[in-house]
Amino acid sequence: MPIPGHGRIWRALPLLCAGLLFLLPGAAPPAAPARYAKAPSAPDLAIQFEALLGQHSVLAADLMRSRIRGDDDFVQSANAALGKNTTAMTTLIGQMFGKPTADKFSPMWSEHIVALFAYAGALAAHDDAALDDARDELVEYEQELGDFFAGASKGRLPKSAARTAVVQHVGHLTEQADAYAAKDYTTADALYRMGYQHTYDLGLTLANALLPAGDAATLKQPLWRLRSQLGKLLAEHAALVEDLTRAAVTRSPDFAASGQMINGNTRDLAAAMDSLFGAPAARQFQALWGDHVEQLVAYATATAGQDQAKQAQAKAALAGIETRTATFLDGATGKRMGSDELKAALQEHDLMLLKHADAYAAKDYATAHDVAYDTYQEMFDLARQMADAFGATVAARLPKGGAQTGYGGMAAVVEKR
Structure with a gap:
């Protein structure tokens, strides 16, 4: 069916620098959705966790793409949305697993976003040295985040598996940015979808590992x-x-x-x-x-x-x-x-x-x-x-x-x- 100005979409049957990041630990959490007038159940929180992780992947990819394009106004608004998402995720982790766990998570997640931003900036500038530095930073944060999730699971999620999950998440984001910068939009968009789906499902994996057995069973x-x-x-x-x-x-x-x-x-x-x-x-x-x-x-x-x-x-x-x-x-x-x-x-x-x-x-x-x-x-x-x-x-x-x-x-x- 034709789309004005763009030909046809075929339907088939069978998603800155550190100073710009608005990732403020003291920011007020967003208001709870109306359906959560009462305290949400653990499975409700787990689905929110999936949702926020999936949204993070989309927002991070959009931020990286806008920096590659040199679209500074879009970069700033995308970055603000990422900050809102991070604040919501930190609040949710506090609800699910306690404030000490949330306090550890927030700075690591923020640093992870800064490194992704730096990676996109290096691509835009064709700066190989800066690209190598950003990769090194990302490797460090991958290990830290993987170890954090493994530790929070009290051994139910092996450290190697947790690190692998975070590495795959970061890989989807950096590889889609590589393809986007090379104007290989088909590959970039395939990775965009993969990144969203993997990161969303990672939320359930983590909930299964971190929630009490009865709550995790409800999710099945x-x-x-x-x-x-x-x-x-x-x-x-x-x-x-x-x-x-x-x-x-x-x-x-x-x-x-x-x-x-x-x-x-x-x-x-x-x-x-x-x-x-x-x-x-x-x-x-x-x-x-x-x-x-x-x-x-x-x-x-x-x-x-x-x-x-x-x-x-x-x-x-x-x-x-x-x-x-x-x-x-x-x-x-x-x-x-x-x-x-x-x-x-x-x-x-x-x-x-x-x-x-x-x-x-x-x-x-x-x-x-x-x-x-x-x-x-x-x-x-x-x-x-x-x-x-x-x-x-x-x-x-x-x-x-x-x-x-x-x-x-x-x-x-x-x-x-």
């Missing part, structure tokens, strides 16, 4: 697994749509590769629907979801061209897609998910993505990043709403392996209790 129950995996895919969708609309707004050369990224995410979501409801429902979902993505990109393209008529057309098309998607999911769940409630959630999702496109086109990068941050987090509310409506019986149909990297990431390396 079908409904919790579905909440985790739907959240992973829906949040990735939000991040990748934003990446694609940024490319559409700027008409950047990585647009085609960005389209392939979002197609991969749509394929994975359709595969999940296939497992849960069968191939006919998956095909219907895939068609609706693909139309949804295309209209968001059409809106971004119209925004870049200041074409209000085409913006209005895209908005009208999205309204129809929201209604049809809500009706489809309501039927798929046996009327357990009210179509009106779901339509409202989809409308809010689309409004946030349109607001992101507007802000980015206006070069209001701070607002764009704030909206993107909130949109990512909101997808976990939608995932929980959907999973609860699907129910444990349907959730049990989800394969134990995830769509890409496998349920639990490196869960196999966590020693038995």
Whole structure:
């Protein structure tokens, strides 16, 4: 289906210097989502941990890419979003494992981000000596972070496995930056997705190792697994749509590769629907979801061209897609998910993505990043709403392996209790 100004996205079935970093240990933690009016359970916290780690990967990759492009305004706003993510992660680790553990984590994680920033800067400057220095720093922080997680697990996560996990995370980020700097956007975007998926799943691996046995066991129950995996895919969708609309707004050369990224995410979501409801429902979902993505990109393209008529057309098309998607999911769940409630959630999702496109086109990068941050987090509310409506019986149909990297990431390396 054509996208104005950009040809066709094919749909298939089956994400500074140290002085600029706003990583302030004393910063106030972000307000808890509305669903956590009461103290969240350990499994709830574990899914938040997955979400924040996955978001870190996307934000770090975006920061590195913007530095390679020399886009200083975007760098600063991306960096602020990373600082917000780090503060939230530190607060969460304090909730899960205590303040002493959080106090150890925060400076190490901040130094890790500084080194990634330095690595991207060295790539941008074609400075081999600085690149070597950044690599040396990253190796040091990889070892420290791996040892930190292994120590926090009290032996349940072997030191070698923890180090390997952190090395792989850093490798995805540095290798995608290498490819992006070389203008190999297809490779860069494949690594962008791999980095997100691995880092998200790493959160579950760490939770399995660090949480009490009963809490970790809950995470293996079908409904919790579905909440985790739907959240992973829906949040990735939000991040990748934003990446694609940024490319559409700027008409950047990585647009085609960005389209392939979002197609991969749509394929994975359709595969999940296939497992849960069968191939006919998956095909219907895939068609609706693909139309949804295309209209968001059409809106971004119209925004870049200041074409209000085409913006209005895209908005009208999205309204129809929201209604049809809500009706489809309501039927798929046996009327357990009210179509009106779901339509409202989809409308809010689309409004946030349109607001992101507007802000980015206006070069209001701070607002764009704030909206993107909130949109990512909101997808976990939608995932929980959907999973609860699907129910444990349907959730049990989800394969134990995830769509890409496998349920639990490196869960196999966590020693038995």
